[in-house]
Amino acid sequence: MHIFRKYILFILIFSFCFSACKEEDLVYDINQLQSSSYNANKNKLKSISQYISIVYANLFQQALSSNELVEITRCIESIGDKEVAHEIVLSNFMNSDDVILPSDSLMRADLDIFLEDTYKRFYVRDITEAEREFFLNFLNSNPNVSAEMVYMSFALSNEYQFY
């Protein structure tokens, strides 16, 4: 009985000590900011086939067949300047009826939402305020810029080459 009391006392002291160490999370009434670089985790270059698979899935919302993946990879390897090669392959995609792009009117209807979606779609991250400001100014001062052109510039950009 004496030993039993000792055990109860020990358990009480033990639980008291640990519950005492618990600290409540402080919540301040401000927006949370990411202090690290927003793209710091993208440090690996996509291989040609990774790049093509991803951009195809992005533009067509379906997977590229393995045969076509090999063929397109060979096409890109056959041209030394990869920027030129990518541009030719992507513009070939854009000529397809099956490519899924937002309409220009939809893009213009709400540029903010379009830009946020585009950044998430291509870069898998949020747009920064500086980027938003640039694109809003650019798109407003260039009314003939289409959603296809914006998508091309993202798909050809260097950040999109990394993951």
Added chain:
Amino acid sequence: MKRRSFIKKSSLASTAAISIPFILPSGRLFAASGVRMADHVVLVAFAGGVRQQESILQRYLDDSQSYPSAGNILYNLFDGSAPTDKIVYGTNNIINGDTPIPKILSQTLQNQGTTFREVNASAVGHYAGVNAMLTGNYMYTQGLRNKPTMPTIFEYLRRHQGEKATKTWFVGNGIGNSIPLLDYSTHAEYGASYGANFLAPTITFGSDGEKHLKNAKVYHPEDELDPMYKMKYFLDNVWYSQGKALPNIGNTEEEKAEIKQFVKDMFDKTQAGTIAHPPVSDNGDLSTIGYACEVMQRFKPTLTVIYLSNVDGCHSNFTSYLGSLHRADHGVGHIWDYIQNNIPQMANNTTMMVIPEHGRNLVSNNIEDGNAFSGYDHSDANSRRIFSSIVGPGIDGNLSIGNENNQVGDIVNLTPTIAEILGCKDDVVNSGLVASSKSLFDLI
């Protein structure tokens, strides 16, 4: 000797030229370092592994299949009469290969230029051989699937002569054997920004390209491309502030537009059947040569390297090897004829060099083809024997250097040779990055 008188005459001119500095596209102020023997060089990597016995020694089946038929099957390159017995290397008429391809050149390259009959090539792998050819180094420790660790001749030329990217081209027969990696090295002082434009036309304009490149949109340069590039450059600038740079060979926007237009035009010409192919164009090498001629016609490159490789079938099919050798000779004849007669800016102002990357074995392997001819690999001492032909302005005609018992020259002399022709040998040698400071001319 023509070259000596050329050097004497040019020394005065070079003294004057050294005192007249010029500004490279990079913005760096340079003094001209040398006088050019020609404004264009075409290097034909007569590659795939070529035995001396069937090429310059003209022994046909005599020295390979123990069949008494000797003769010259490379009659655009070398003087010498063709074999008369057991003809298997031509086009098909009554039986396969029985009709030799007619000669293109009225005078052989041997007659028009200088031939190094016995040259050493210590690297007996395809990639290592072409690597040695383009870098002037034997990189024994470098494996496949890695870019050269020493600068290529493209990089020397672009860095020291300020050539634009579209003035250096590497046209390859395919994308195997790591060949696309040879457009630039990973050397810290040179690298991608001094690289060449690479093209493997049998892929780009073959069935894969027909399917995935031919239907490419041509965006309007001002209305569409300009804003597209502005957005891309903004995105790239943001990325550079925090991310890694991508290798870029530095084609300007105008050059990129020119290349895209070239690709589009080539699809049209391919469809119309008007590519500048040689008269016979029934294998990959000859098809590649046709597109290489189109590259030269469009861009007038300072340096064009054309990589052939069909003779590598020799491992298992000696008959196809003979046919490919004969066709490579036909293709070389066509290149020289095309430059002289169809590209006025390059005619009489181009030096062409023809050189295999390595030879092939003395002893055959056990693989026999349909004619019961044995195949040859490339691993023994005979594989280190190659020839080299040079033709162009200031090059002695009908000059033969070395013989079977007197080896003169090495494949690593090629980079300094190209540099000497294009007036930047001192820059290349002073870089301290080439194995030999001697050009083939220095060995005459």
